[in-house]
Amino acid sequence: MKRYALVWCSENNNLDYRELMVEEFRHDSEVWDILTPLDPELISKVQSYDGFIISGSEKSVVDDVKTHFVSQLLEFLRTIKTSTTAPIVGICFGAQALAAAFGGEVGRNPDQRFRLGVENLVWSANAARFPELAAGSTCMIVESHGECVNRLPPGSTVLAASKTIPYEVFLTDDRFLAIQGHPEIDGQLLQESFMPLHRPLFDEQSWQSVMQEAKLPVYRAPLIALARRLLEQGRL
Numbered sequence: 001m002k003r004y005a006l007v008w009c010s011e012n013n014n015l016d017y018r019e020l021m022v023e024e025f026r027h028d029s030e031v032w033d034i035l036t037p038l039d040p041e042l043i044s045k046v047q048s049y050d051g052f053i054i055s056g057s058e059k060s061v062v063d064d065v066k067t068h069f070v071s072q073l074l075e076f077l078r079t080i081k082t083s084t085t086a087p088i089v090g091i092c093f094g095a096q097a098l099a100a101a102f103g104g105e106v107g108r109n110p111d112q113r114f115r116l117g118v119e120n121l122v123w124s125a126n127a128a129r130f131p132e133l134a135a136g137s138t139c140m141i142v143e144s145h146g147e148c149v150n151r152l153p154p155g156s157t158v159l160a161a162s163k164t165i166p167y168e169v170f171l172t173d174d175r176f177l178a179i180q181g182h183p184e185i186d187g188q189l190l191q192e193s194f195m196p197l198h199r200p201l202f203d204e205q206s207w208q209s210v211m212q213e214a215k216l217p218v219y220r221a222p223l224i225a226l227a228r229r230l231l232e233q234g235r236l
Helices: 018-025 043-048 068-083 093-101 125-129 187-201 204-213 221-233
Strands: 003-007 031-035 051-054 088-091 105-108 115-120 140-145 147-151 156-161 169-172 176-179
Touching: 003 018, 003 043, 018 031, 018 221, 043 068, 051 068, 051 093, 051 221, 068 093, 088 093, 088 221, 093 105, 093 147, 093 176, 115 187, 115 204, 125 156, 140 187, 176 221, 187 204
Parallel strands: 003 031, 003 051, 051 088, 088 176
Antiparallel strands: 105 147, 115 140, 156 169, 169 176
16 A cells, blocks of 8 residues: 655645645545655655655745755755655645755746636647547646745756746656646635635735736646556656
8 A cells, every 4th residue: 555645834724725735636545744854854755755746825935045944844855855756746835945955046036926716727849648638638736825836856857947936846756747827726725715815915906916817717627637646656
C-alpha cells in the first residue's frame, strides 16, 4: 500500500481545506498523512512516503526565506531530491518552493499586483507528450498569488503559460511538477473563501474584474490527472 503526504503550508485558520485537498488526489487504496513545515522531525520523514504534495501558503519563499518555516521546507525538498526517488507536486507557494529549492528564482508578479481570479492555461509544445494535456484540451484554474517563478530551475520544462505569467506549469527532472494556480479548488471555494480573504488588496475597479472572472467555469481535470499519474508512477 502506497503512502503519501500533503505538506500543508498555511497557518491561516480561515482558509483551511487540507482534508478537501487530500480527497482531490487520493485513491482509495492509499494512505495519506498531513505534515507541517514546523514539524521538528520533518526532514527525517522524507524516506517514509512514496510522494508528496506541497500546498499553497500566505508565506513567501523570498521574504520569509530565513524563517524556520520556509528554510526547513526548502531543506526538506532538497533532501527528497537527493536522497529519495519520490515525486513532488507543488501548488502555488509549493511551486515557488520547488523553484527556490532547486535553483530557480521567485519574485513579484510581472505587473506587481496580486493575482486573484480564473486563468485559462495555454499549453506549450512540450505538453504534447502528455495525454492529459492533449492539444486543444481546456484548463481553467483558480489563481491566488502575489509572487511567481521568474526563472526556472535547471532541468525544467515549461508545460503551460497564461496571459499574466510565463511559467504556470513546469516539470523539473521529470518528477517535480510545479503548478502556480490551484487545481485543487473549484469556483465555489474561490468565491466563498479566497475572495473574502483577499478583498482588502483590491480597489473597487479591480475588484469588479475579480468578480467577473469568478463567474467563469473552472476546469481543472487535466492537471489533477497529470499530478495523479506522477504520484502513482514516480516520474512522467
